[in-house]
Amino acid sequence: MDSLTASDVQDDVHPEQIQLSVVLPVYNEKGNLRPLAEELREVLESEYDHWEALFVDDGSTDGSYGVLRELHEEDDRIKVIRFRGNFGQSPALDAGLDYALGEVVVTMDSDGQNDPADIPRLVDKLEEGYDCVSGWRSDRDDPLGKRISSRFASGLRQAFLGTELHDYGCTLKAYRRPAAKDMDLTGEMHRYIPALLSWHGYRIAEVEVNHRPRTAGETKYSWQRLPKGFLDLINVWFWQKFSGRPLHVFGGLGILSMGIGSLAGLYAAWLKLTASANLSETALPLFAVFMVMIGVQFFLSGILADISIKGYQHAKNEEPYRVRDVLDHDR
Incomplete structure (x- = not known):
């Protein structure tokens, strides 16, 4: 055997x-x-x-x-x-x-x-x-x-x-x-x-x-x-x-992360312009850059995951659906 x-x-x-x-x-x-x-x-x-x-x-x-x-x-x-x-x-x-x-x-x-x-x-x-x-x-x-x-x-x-x-x-x-x-x-x-x-x-x-x-x-x-x-x-x-839409979850997290980073960056710029704040004494700029970078990574991960799943289904000759019955002109 x-x-x-x-x-x-x-x-x-x-x-x-x-x-x-x-x-x-x-x-x-x-x-x-x-x-x-x-x-x-x-x-x-x-x-x-x-x-x-x-x-x-x-x-x-x-x-x-x-x-x-x-x-x-x-x-x-x-x-x-x-x-x-x-x-x-x-x-x-x-x-x-x-x-x-x-x-x-x-x-x-x-x-x-x-x-x-x-x-x-x-x-x-x-x-x-x-x-x-x-x-x-x-x-x-x-x-x-x-x-x-x-x-x-x-x-x-x-x-x-x-x-x-x-x-x-x-x-x-x-x-x-x-x-x-x-x-x-x-x-x-x-x-x-x-x-x-x-x-x-x-x-x-x-x-x-x-x-x-x-x-x-x-x-x-x-x-x-x-x-x-x-x-x-x-x-x-x-x-x-x-599994059918990995970009939705990773892309969503990416957009959220980039949004938070962008808001943090704008807030840091507002502090600098309006209050002449010394941004070197705060981690706000670093946090903004970090969140944007993480967001980009999430977005790219979603694209790669989407490509990988399509390649997996193609390699296994597997469709993303299951058919229960088929009615056609011969039946």
Whole structure:
């Protein structure tokens, strides 16, 4: 699998052959994999004729890959993507979404805390006309410190992003295929998937799900993730608000700064002409020049950002819009 790309795999199997794909990032979860795979198989076999489970081994060092290889040999519907190193949860989810062949894609954690029995409920909610259904762990079975930090982070996300969800951090989500393929996850961006999809015009819903205690292995979450997540939050917020018009924000700041500098300069000149003030004893002229220079820098940054974003969209062959339906004379 290391030498294959997602497009190679999708050329071998037509996506319509798979009803449901389940994507599970794995990092040192050896003790949880077999029980979880058995639960998944039981749920999926009872609900769907054609399904697949994609475990993405994110550089595990505890023997997780050996267990995954055994599971694949026992059932080829259980597929394994193995990374060359530890790249993080967002890249692991991104790879799984790229390789997934199903018309519906579900993501979930591999630590056993997400309940596979909730999958049909999320898929049923999709059928009501949504593009993404996110799990809400209303009764979380986590340590107090983790619950507090998650609550704080969720409040920040709501304040910055405006997406009305109770639980941004739940990996258990269901997507229609277009939404699943319309994401590029890096850093800690998996926490902001609903906001990213909502920004692109997809319809988002939330369903309460079961949250179970961890029975094996150790949690991978720690306070060190908070500053990284906050920086990604600022990044998502900026892209959501200004990615199509960066000159508006940088240019606006530039005009404001140059305006303040110009007023300070005029005031300094007025003091010199009317009161014969000794401007060498005040920082007013320096402040005026500094603010004008900062304003010019902001304005130039806006122009460069605008050029960069247009180049980014051109390089990725990406349009600044998403089409939902097309009606023409042939339909």
